[in-house]
Amino acid sequence: MGWSGERRKVVVTFLRVLLVLLAVVQTTAFHGVKLKKQEHRNAYATMMYMGTPRDYEFYVATRVLIRSLVKLQVDADLVVIASLDVPLRWVRALEQEDGAKVMRVENINNPYKNQKNFDKRFKLTLNKLYAWKLVDYERVVMLDADNLFLQKTDELFQCGQFCAAFINPCIFHTGLFVLQPSLEVFKDMIHQLETGKENPDGADQGFIGVYFPDLLDQPMFHPPLNGTKLDGQYRLPLGYQMDASYYYLRLCWRVPCGPNSVITFPGALWLKPWYWWSWPVLPLGIQWHENRRQTLGYAAEMPIIIIQSVVFLGIIVMTRLARPSISKLCYRPSDKGTTLIRTGLKIIAIWSILAAYIVPFAIIPRTIHPLVGWTLYFLGSIALSSIAINSFMLPVIPVFAPLLGIFGSLLVMACPWYPNGVIRALAVFGYAFCYAPIAWGSVVRVVSRLQVSLEREQFFPRLGESSPPSGCNKLY
Known part of the structure; x- marks a missing residue:
C-alpha cells in the first residue's frame, strides 16, 4: 500500500511536470517561433x-x-x-x-x-x-x-x-x-x-x-x-x-x-x-x-496632409487680415524710372497666380486618396491665390476662374454614365471648348485691372514720410 501511495505521488508529479512542459512548448510554438508558411505549387x-x-x-x-x-x-x-x-x-x-x-x-x-x-x-x-x-x-x-x-x-x-x-x-x-x-x-x-x-x-x-x-x-x-x-x-x-x-x-x-x-x-x-x-x-x-x-490605409501620409491643411488655412487668414493695412498705403507720383518697375510687378503678379495653381501639385503627397488630394489642391490654390489677390488688389472671381474650370472638368470626367471612352473624351473636349471663352475673359480682366492699379501708382510707397500727404492715392 505504501508503495502504491509512493507510486501515486510519482505519477502525479510526472503529470504536473508534463503539463508544465506542454504549456511551455505551446507558448514557445505560437509566440516565439513563426509558423512556416504554407507552400503552394x-x-x-x-x-x-x-x-x-x-x-x-x-x-x-x-x-x-x-x-x-x-x-x-x-x-x-x-x-x-x-x-x-x-x-x-x-x-x-x-x-x-x-x-x-x-x-x-x-x-x-x-x-x-x-x-x-x-x-x-x-x-x-x-x-x-x-x-x-x-x-x-x-x-x-x-x-x-x-x-x-x-x-x-x-x-x-x-x-x-x-x-x-x-x-x-x-x-x-x-x-x-x-x-x-x-x-x-x-x-x-x-x-x-x-x-x-x-x-x-x-x-x-x-x-x-x-x-x-x-x-x-x-x-x-x-x-x-x-x-x-x-x-x-x-x-x-x-x-x-x-x-x-x-x-x-x-x-x-x-x-x-x-x-x-x-x-x-x-x-x-x-x-x-x-x-x-x-x-x-x-x-x-x-x-x-x-x-x-x-487594406494598406493612408496612415503614412496623414501627418503631412494635416500640416499642409493648417498652413494653407493660415495663409488665407493672414492675407485677409493684412488687406486693410495694405489698402492704407500711400504712394508717390510717377517718374521716368517706374515703367520698368511696373513691367516687373506685372510679371510677378501673373507668375504668382500661375504658381498658385502649380505649386500644390509639387508639394501635396502624391499617393494620397484622390478625394483628399483634390480637396487639398483646391485649398492650396485658394490660399496661394489669396496672396496675389490681396497684394495686388485683384478681383477675386476672375483670379479663381481657372480653379472653377478645373472643378467643372473633374465633374465632367467623373460622370459615371458614359457608355464608352470615346463619348467621355468628346464630353471633356466639348466642356473645354465651351469654357475657353470664360477663361480667356477672366485673364483679360485680371490683366486690365492690374494695369489700372499700376498706372495709379499703387505699388510705389512714398519713402521717408511719417504721415501721408494730402491728395495721395488709396486702394479700396
Missing part, C-alpha cells in the same frame, strides 16, 4: 528595385497589389523579387505585414542602356527575368505593380511554358504574363543579353517580346478561339476595352466571360492609379485607392 510574383524618383510610390503600389491578392485568398504564394538595395524596413513590411516571400537579387546589368531610344527609367526592368529562377513553382504569374486584382484568376496557372496578353495584333504586354520557371531558360536569357540580342526598346518588354517571337502561333492564351483544347494546352481568350491609357483584362476560362478580374494601368508615367490626380482622368483609379483604403 504556383506563385504570383512582382519586382522591386531602387534608383528612380518614384521608388516609394512603386513600393506602395507593390504592397497594394500583394494585399489585393491576399484579400482574394488566392491558391498561390506571393513573391517579391527585390534588388539588394531595397531598404530592409520595406522588406520586413512585405514579409511580416503582407505575407509575401521576398527574393533578394543583384541587379541584372542592362547592355542596352547606351542605345539611342533607351529610356533610363527602364534600366533595371530586366530584373524581371529572375522570375524564371523560381523553380520551386510549377507556374508563375509575373506582374507589374500597376495591376489590381478584383477576382481570383488562378486559372492562369494552367497555361503552357509562356503565356501573355496581346495589346495589339503583334505585341504582347509584359505587365502581366505567365511562365514556367526554368534555370535553363534563365541562363539562356542571360547569355542572350551578354551576346547583344536585339532589343527594340532596351527594356524587358522588348527583350521578352523578341525572345518569344512566335507566341501568337502557340496554343496558349490570347484573343482568338474560346477555350478549345489544342495539343494538350488550353487557349485562354482575353477581352479588351482600351480607354484612357488603361485596359480591362477580362479573364475567361471555358466559361462565359464574367466581370473584369484584373485591372492593368499601362498608360503614361504620370497617370498611374496611385497618383491622386490620376482620378478621374482614369475612372478605374478610384478602385485602386478603394482597395488601398481597405
